Amino acid sequence: MNHSAQTKPDYERELRRAGVRITRPRRVILDILAATEDHPDAMEIFQRASTIDKSISLSTVYRTMKLLEGMGAIHRHAFEGGPARFEQASGDHHDHLIDLDTGDVIEFHSNRIEELQDEIARELGYEIVHHRLELYGRRRKASARK
Amino acid sequence: MNHSAQTKPDYERELRRAGVRITRPRRVILDILAATEDHPDAMEIFQRASTIDKSISLSTVYRTMKLLEGMGAIHRHAFEGGPARFEQASGDHHDHLIDLDTGDVIEFHSNRIEELQDEIARELGYEIVHHRLELYGRRRKASARK
DNA sequence: AATGCAATTGCAAATCGTTTGCAACTGAGG
DNA sequence: CCTCAGTTGCAAACGATTTGCAATTGCATT
Ligand SMILES: [Mn+2]
Ligand SMILES: [Mn+2]
Ligand SMILES: [Zn+2]
Ligand SMILES: [Zn+2]
Numbered sequence: 618m619n620h621s622a623q624t625k626p627d628y629e630r631e632l633r634r635a636g637v638r639i640t641r642p643r644r645v646i647l648d649i650l651a652a653t654e655d656h657p658d659a660m661e662i663f664q665r666a667s668t669i670d671k672s673i674s675l676s677t678v679y680r681t682m683k684l685l686e687g688m689g690a691i692h693r694h695a696f697e698g699g700p701a702r703f704e705q706a707s708g709d710h711h712d713h714l715i716d717l718d719t720g721d722v723i724e725f726h727s728n729r730i731e732e733l734q735d736e737i738a739r740e741l742g743y744e745i746v747h748h749r750l751e752l753y754g755r756r757r758k759a760s761a762r763k
Numbered sequence: 764m765n766h767s768a769q770t771k772p773d774y775e776r777e778l779r780r781a782g783v784r785i786t787r788p789r790r791v792i793l794d795i796l797a798a799t800e801d802h803p804d805a806m807e808i809f810q811r812a813s814t815i816d817k818s819i820s821l822s823t824v825y826r827t828m829k830l831l832e833g834m835g836a837i838h839r840h841a842f843e844g845g846p847a848r849f850e851q852a853s854g855d856h857h858d859h860l861i862d863l864d865t866g867d868v869i870e871f872h873s874n875r876i877e878e879l880q881d882e883i884a885r886e887l888g889y890e891i892v893h894h895r896l897e898l899y900g901r902r903r904k905a906s907a908r909k
Numbered sequence: 910a911a912t913g914c915a916a917t918t919g920c921a922a923a924t925c926g927t928t929t930g931c932a933a934c935t936g937a938g939g
Numbered sequence: 940c941c942t943c944a945g946t947t948g949c950a951a952a953c954g955a956t957t958t959g960c961a962a963t964t965g966c967a968t969t
Contacts, residue, residue, distance in 0.1 A: 638916060639965080719833070745900040747897075749895065752894045755892060787936095788947075
């Protein structure tokens with residue numbers, strides 16, 4: 618849920634430790650990701666980066682996203698329809714509800730569902746490596762129902 | 764689960780009722796889908812169709828898949844990595860477990876998970892239109908099951 | 910601070926899956 | 940059979956992402 622109480626992860630330190638160079642484009646992209654509360658796609662990250670450094674290319678955004686994803690620093694989501702969207706991997710695990718009308722992405726978490734998934738996989742003789750749970754819906758009309 | 768006890772749906776009748784023409788390419792593709800137990804992608808369907816009618820084009824496969832999807836006759840899945848895969852919509856709702864090593868797709872269903880999803884959406888003020896639950900995992904080594 | 914070189918970049922071109930414009934063709938009601 | 944809107948194959952266009960390559964840059968080393 619992007620708890621604001623969360624310690625902002627020091628990506629630069631982590632990158633250095635991984636023997637990766639801290640370049641100007643990477644620093645800019647890292648800053649953008651750290652300051653982001655939503656789930657931007659590559660083009661959005663590119664545009665935000667461009668306002669800071671005109672010379673950054675879209676290719677570099679993609680390459681950096683792949684690098685960070687490989688390091689486990691970010692998660693890539695492929696919601697239906699649009700391009701891949703990203704978010705920092707720093708928070709706790711959660712799944713997403715997409716508002717079909719507005720495109721809003723709402724985060725949620727259910728321990729019960731997570732447990733059931735494990736149980737199902739186990740029964741089938743499998744061990745889950747990762748999963749994807751996306752709910753697509755629309756706001757309930759506030760029609761005097763209850 | 765593609766229950767074999769299921770009545771094979773008469774797509775041709777359904778199509779006619781929808782004012783859609785039964786053409787040779789469509790008949791071929793429909794037959795392939797009806798005879799399919801797995802989740803083929805457009806290229807696979809195209810290749811299977813080609814062995815029956817050399818003149819069918821990949822475009823027509825795509826167009827037909829879109830038509831059938833719009834009619835609710837098939838479901839389109841975008842599992843991570845590969846191209847979209849399809850399956851008849853005739854069976855009961857189910858979700859998928861993808862074997863990361865073999866690519867096998869295993870179907871499962873959990874009423875409990877479905878209920879929890881509804882509950883979560885409701886609490887957030889939403890009504891689910893559809894959802895996507897995919898488990899990616901690998902066979903458990905130690906204890907043999909199945 | 911100057912040097913050396915592999916890592917990284919921007920750019921353009923390539924790739925992949927899918928869609929689309931268009932002229933030729935065909936299903937099905939008359 | 941006629942007719943003609945629906946459908947097709949083909950090629951070209953598409954959007955998202957990746958990649959080859961020559962130029963640039965971070966940074967370990969003097
Ligand atoms: Mn999220
Ligand atoms: Mn299935
Ligand atoms: Zn989850
Ligand atoms: Zn489900």
